Amino acid sequence: MVAKFNQNDDSVVVIIGSGAGGGTLGNELAQKGVDVVMLEAGERQEYEDFVNDEWASFTQLAWKDPRTTSGSWRVSKNFPTLPAWIVKAVGGSTTHWAGASLRFQDHEFRTATVYGRIPGANLLDWPITLAELEPYYARAEEKMGVTRTGGRPGLPGNNNFKIMKAGADKLGYKECHTGNMAINSVERDNRNSCQQTGFCFQGCKWGAKWSTLYTEIPKGEAIGKLEVRPQSQVVRIEHDASGKVTGVVYVDKDGKEQRQRARVVAVAGNSIESPRLLLNSASSKFPDGLANSSGQVGRNYMRHMTGSVYAVFDRPVHMYRGTTMAGIVRDEGRHDPSRGFVGGYEMETLSLGLPFMAAFLDPGAWGREFTSAIDGYSNMAGMWLVGEDMPQETNRITLSDVKDQYGLPVADVHFDDHPNDIAMRNHAYQKGAALYEAVGATRTFPTPPYPSTHNLGTNRMSANPRDGVVNKWGQTHDVKNLFVSDGSQFTTGGAENPTLTIVTLAIRQAEYIADQMKAKSI
Amino acid sequence: MNGHQRRHAHHKTALSRRAFLRRSSELSFAAAVTITAGGALLNSSEAWALDVKGLQPQTMKTLILVARDIYPHDKVPDRYYAIAMKSYDEKAANDPGTKAQIETFIASLDQAAGKGGYAGVGWESQRVALLRAVSNSPTFETIRSGLIVSLYNQPEVWPIFGYEGESYSQGGYIKRGFDDIEWI
Numbered sequence: 225m226v227a228k229f230n231q232n233d234d235s236v237v238v239i240i241g242s243g244a245g246g247g248t249l250g251n252e253l254a255q256k257g258v259d260v261v262m263l264e265a266g267e268r269q270e271y272e273d274f275v276n277d278e279w280a281s282f283t284q285l286a287w288k289d290p291r292t293t294s295g296s297w298r299v300s301k302n303f304p305t306l307p308a309w310i311v312k313a314v315g316g317s318t319t320h321w322a323g324a325s326l327r328f329q330d331h332e333f334r335t336a337t338v339y340g341r342i343p344g345a346n347l348l349d350w351p352i353t354l355a356e357l358e359p360y361y362a363r364a365e366e367k368m369g370v371t372r373t374g375g376r377p378g379l380p381g382n383n384n385f386k387i388m389k390a391g392a393d394k395l396g397y398k399e400c401h402t403g404n405m406a407i408n409s410v411e412r413d414n415r416n417s418c419q420q421t422g423f424c425f426q427g428c429k430w431g432a433k434w435s436t437l438y439t440e441i442p443k444g445e446a447i448g449k450l451e452v453r454p455q456s457q458v459v460r461i462e463h464d465a466s467g468k469v470t471g472v473v474y475v476d477k478d479g480k481e482q483r484q485r486a487r488v489v490a491v492a493g494n495s496i497e498s499p500r501l502l503l504n505s506a507s508s509k510f511p512d513g514l515a516n517s518s519g520q521v522g523r524n525y526m527r528h529m530t531g532s533v534y535a536v537f538d539r540p541v542h543m544y545r546g547t548t549m550a551g552i553v554r555d556e557g558r559h560d561p562s563r564g565f566v567g568g569y570e571m572e573t574l575s576l577g578l579p580f581m582a583a584f585l586d587p588g589a590w591g592r593e594f595t596s597a598i599d600g601y602s603n604m605a606g607m608w609l610v611g612e613d614m615p616q617e618t619n620r621i622t623l624s625d626v627k628d629q630y631g632l633p634v635a636d637v638h639f640d641d642h643p644n645d646i647a648m649r650n651h652a653y654q655k656g657a658a659l660y661e662a663v664g665a666t667r668t669f670p671t672p673p674y675p676s677t678h679n680l681g682t683n684r685m686s687a688n689p690r691d692g693v694v695n696k697w698g699q700t701h702d703v704k705n706l707f708v709s710d711g712s713q714f715t716t717g718g719a720e721n722p723t724l725t726i727v728t729l730a731i732r733q734a735e736y737i738a739d740q741m742k743a744k745s746i
Numbered sequence: 747m748n749g750h751q752r753r754h755a756h757h758k759t760a761l762s763r764r765a766f767l768r769r770s771s772e773l774s775f776a777a778a779v780t781i782t783a784g785g786a787l788l789n790s791s792e793a794w795a796l797d798v799k800g801l802q803p804q805t806m807k808t809l810i811l812v813a814r815d816i817y818p819h820d821k822v823p824d825r826y827y828a829i830a831m832k833s834y835d836e837k838a839a840n841d842p843g844t845k846a847q848i849e850t851f852i853a854s855l856d857q858a859a860g861k862g863g864y865a866g867v868g869w870e871s872q873r874v875a876l877l878r879a880v881s882n883s884p885t886f887e888t889i890r891s892g893l894i895v896s897l898y899n900q901p902e903v904w905p906i907f908g909y910e911g912e913s914y915s916q917g918g919y920i921k922r923g924f925d926d927i928e929w930i
Contacts (some may be wrong), residue, residue, distance in 0.1 A: 276912040279899055382919075383927040391930045419918030420925075428916045539929050546924035578909035582898035590816045590881075590890050591874060598898075599819060602908025626906060663930060 227451045229261050235261045235484035236261045237737065238472055239492055240458045240501065243316020244726040245709035246492030247436025248367075251715045252734030254449035258741065261484055262441075262450060263474050265289075265457035265493070266312035269319075271438055274427030278579045281426035285320055286313040290634045292624045297639040298672045302587035307637035308527075310494050314454050315437025317494065317677070318714040319427045320722065322549035323405040323434065325370040325574060326720035327361050330354040331559055332567075332612065335716045338559065339566040344642055345614035346524055350715040351687040351696040357728055364728040368406035368434040369413055379409045379418060380400045382546030384573045387537075387605040391659035392553050394457065399554040406434035406723070407547065413439065420546035422575070456482070459630055461489055461706070462507040469514075469706045473647055475630055488705045488737060488746055490698075495525065497680035499621045500635040502683070502693075515700035518690050521683055522621035525637065526717040527613035527676035529645045532574055533656030534585065535665035536600035543575040543605050555610075556594045556655060565647040569611025571656060576606070580631070584674055597669060605660060609652035610678070612719045614642035621682050678722055683712040697736045698729060705746040709733060776865045779824060787828065794825045800838030800845055805852045808865045809834060809889075812855070815873050816890050817897055819906075826903050830896035834889075851885045896922045 229236050237253055239246045242264040250260045267289075273280050286309060293300035293307045300307070311317045331338045341347075352719050365373040372378045379402045381389065382385040392400035407428075409419045415438070416430040424433060444450030454479035462483075463469045471485040482657040491498045499522035513521050551573030558568050576584060578601055586594055619640065623633035641649075657668040686692025689701035698713050700706045709730055711722045720727075740746045779789050787796040787920075798806045813827040838845035856863035858876050867873045880886050892910045897903065904911050913919060 276914050279895060380925060386925065386927050386930050418920075419914075420914045420920040421918035422924075423913060430918075534868045538909065541927060542908070542910075542923065545919040545922070577911075578904055578907050579895070579899045583894050588890075592818055595818050598907065600822070 225448050227259065227448050229259060229451050231482060233259070233472065235259060235487050236485075237490065238263065238484055238486035238487045239490045239709065240334065240472065241316060241492035241494065241498075241710060242436060242452060243311070243492060244318050244436065244493065244723045245711070245730050246438045246490065247315065247318065248727045248730035249490055249709045249734050250450050251436075251440035251444035253738060254444035254447050256734065256738040258449065258738055259690055260444065260450045261486075262312050262452045263456040263458050263472065263484065264316075264452060264454050265497075266314060266454060267492075268314040268452070268454040269427075271427060271429055271431050271435070274319075274423075274429045275510060276421070276423040276426060276429070278426065278577045281423075283645065285311050285313050285427065290570050290626055291626055292634065292636040293638070295619070295637055295638040295640045297641065298587075299675055300639070303675050306675045308496060308677065308679050309674060310347045310677065314441065314452060315435045319436040319437055320425055321677075321723055322461050322515065322721075323407045323547075324549050324552070324721040325365065325368060325404050325724040326405045326570070328357075328718040328720055328725055329557070332716065332720075333717035335567070342566060342614060342644060344616060345644065346617045347615065348684070348686060348691055348715050351685055357732070360732045363731050364724055367439075367731070368724070368727065369408055370405065370724070371403065371405045371409050372401065373404060376412075377409045379405055379407060379547060379550045380420075381551065382420060382543075383541050384543035384546070384575055384605050385551035387541060387663060388551045388553065388571070388573050388607060388659070392447060392661045394662035395655075395659055397553045397555045402550045403545070403552045405550050407550065408432045413705055415439075418547060422544050422546055424546065424548040425646050448575055458493075458501060458633055459504065461491075461501065463507065463509070463514065463703065465509075467509055467703055468565040469703055478740070484559050484708055488707065490707040490709045490737075490743070491683075492709040494710050495682045496621055496635045496637060498708060498710055498712045499682040500623065503621075504632050510702070515693055515702040515706055517702050518686075520686075520692050523617045523619070524615035524681040524684050525619040525621055525639060525679070526613050526615055526681040526714070527639065527673070528678045528680075528717055529569060529609070529613045529648045529650050530673040530678070531609045531653060532606060532671035533609070533653060533660065534597075534604050534606040534671060535657070535660030536597065536667045536670045537603045537605065537664055538666055540602050541605050541727065542602055544577055548575050549573055549608070553659075554593065556652070563651055565642070565644045565651065567612030569609050569648055569652050571652070571659070572608045572610060574606045574608035585669060585671055587672070597667070600667065605665075609649070609656060610719065610721060611648050611652065612717050613645045614683055615684075615716060616640070616642055678711070678717070680711045680714040680717050682724060683708045685713050685715045695729060698733045699736070707733065707737065772826070774868065775814065775824065779807055779810070781807065789824050792823050792825050792898065793893055794828065796828050796832070798835055800835045801848060804863075804865075805849055806831070806835055808852050808856070808863065809848065811865050811873075812852075812877065812889065813893055813897070815870060815877060817893055821906055822903060827898065829900060830893055833896065845887055851880075851883075855880070
């Protein structure tokens with residue numbers, strides 16, 4: 225019997241967002257006997273409804289509500305109203321992600337200490353260590369079925385991976401394999417194994433890729449403790465005179481305002497909407513935004529140093545066949561300042577279909593130089609470079625002058641590359657091109673960062689309340705019964721794809737919230 | 747098509763398929779696409795015709811050539827550029843503002859090109875130079891960015907580039923060559 229809670233029930237935990245953070249937190253709390261109302265702005269599309277068509281899928285799943293951009297980043301020039309490619313649907317961006325599930329490295333929790341002072345970079349050590357997170361990482365890997373962990377076999381290598389591996393061998397890279405992927409290499413958890421369909425980004429129609437949509441959420445619903453309300457966009461978090469959060473206001477699918485009372489509120493709307501919501505929840509008690517005494521809400525926006533290298537060969541590759549990202553070279557992920565930058569980056573196989581290749585290979589380009597590249601599409605291999613970008617206070621989410629359909633300011637996303645980001649990207653482009661040239665590429669392309677698929681840091685963890693928004697549990701420094709549960713918690717970005725760490729933090733946060741509720745501290 | 751053409755349409759298609767593989771080196775665009783007495787565009791060798799409702803036929807013809815010059819693919823027949831540009835004619839038929847915008851844009855290209863207009867300029871590189879001179883204009887950017895979807899998102903175009911499209915209904919690629927590369 226699926227739960228249904230009264231809007232005046234102030235004993236529930238309200239979670240805003242249903243993705244990697246919100247979805248996992250919801251189920252973990254439900255399993256511990258806590259009542260949860262999960263409010264998701266998007267619709268509920270089940271995985272049978274996904275479509276193997278890039279633009280149609282984008283229309284179905286992507287967040288398209290207005291945002292603005294500013295700063296010198298190229299995304300602002302080419303895609304001024306699309307700073308990020310993330311999801312507005314039940315399951316959040318776990319419907320669309322590629323499945324790459326890597327643990328952070330030890331030093332990546334201690335970048336201020338290890339990297340030292342980097343001018344312009346707002347580095348800070350996390351208030352937690354890898355050692356503290358390790359048991360939770362293991363539980364997350366088990367929950368998600370991550371390959372090459374817990375005895376789970378790796379996925380087989382597709383054509384795109386085979387080229388990466390051959391090039392990696394030629395360059396002397398030592399750690400190249402088909403990745404730690406939250407994609408079933410065998411049937412598991414009542415879900416199919418991967419059929420190498422090639423539309424991972426468009427949602428896995430087999431359910432082989434882990435997504436909260438068809439794992440955490442149904443499990444929480446089945447135990448009768450989790451109620452998911454789709455098409456329920458939260459517009460404000462309310463608090464009482466003492467500063468304790470009392471509930472949220474959301475707009476339902478008919479456009480009507482509703483209020484849900486809450487004992488605890490967890491914000492998990494991804495790193496653009498989460499700080500926007502806190503800023504839009506400003507009050508006389510919190511004039512700079514809810515839980516923003518530090519002024520750090522919205523700041524330190526990170527999107528990872530990203531870029532891609534595509535290479536054309538003189539024979540067919542068909543890189544779009546099979547998993548989009550099951551392939552990785554980890555050697556450059558180390559911290560090695562002799563390369564000219566701090567932090568490291570991963571090299572991960574990537575493919576786009578023809579429609580998206582035309583859109584993203586070189587946005588704005590035209591003419592024969594561009595079309596001769598597209599002509600080589602079926603002979604192309606590709607990789608995505610993802611590395612640690614520097615947190616900067618001026619890279620931030622603020623409230624725009626543009627208003628949304630409810631009359632509320634939308635988010636502006638401001639970003640400028642840090643010199644460390646540029647140095648790292650240039651190094652990565654060179655290495656990526658060298659890898660493909662070593663195995664016969666006739667032409668290589670450095671592709672600029674896409675609208676951000678990794679969005680981090682805008683409500684960051686800190687030991688000291690003046691340096692960040694939340695503590696080591698994701699609990700806001702200012703308000704005890706208000707939590708942040710998505711990637712906006714990240715103090716720094718590491719070189720690794722963020723989802724595994726978001727799930728890990730949510731598992732741990734659920735324990736803390738349940739304990740605190742039992743102790744009546746919140 | 748008249749009765750004669752309909753009876754022989756299958757021959758035309760067979761010929762045209764070969765023509766698809768050798769487009770553009772044989773006939774200039776200006777010669778390949780003619781304007782019928784009824785004001786439609788006709789490409790006999792590729793066997794397609796396009797009724798033109800909103801724009802002047804010569805404007806539509808030039809617009810299709812502009813589309814090809816922005817994103818030139820020798821192995822993509824004119825028909826797909828025509829399909830990509832169709833929506834401008836439809837919009838122009840319903841909205842005088844769009845009609846004026848496109849007619850003005852093409853007219854200024856024709857003027858810059860001199861005698862024979864844009865479509866009469868023989869060398870692609872010369873036509874591209876004319877486009878580059880207007881590439882900062884909003885109309886050019888609208889046309890260019892629109893082509894990213896209107897040209898490259900046509901499923902009929904995908905096989906020309908070797909992209910196989912939808913995959914789930916065929917069981918994915920696990921038995922259809924996901925790892926079949928042999929030359930590496």
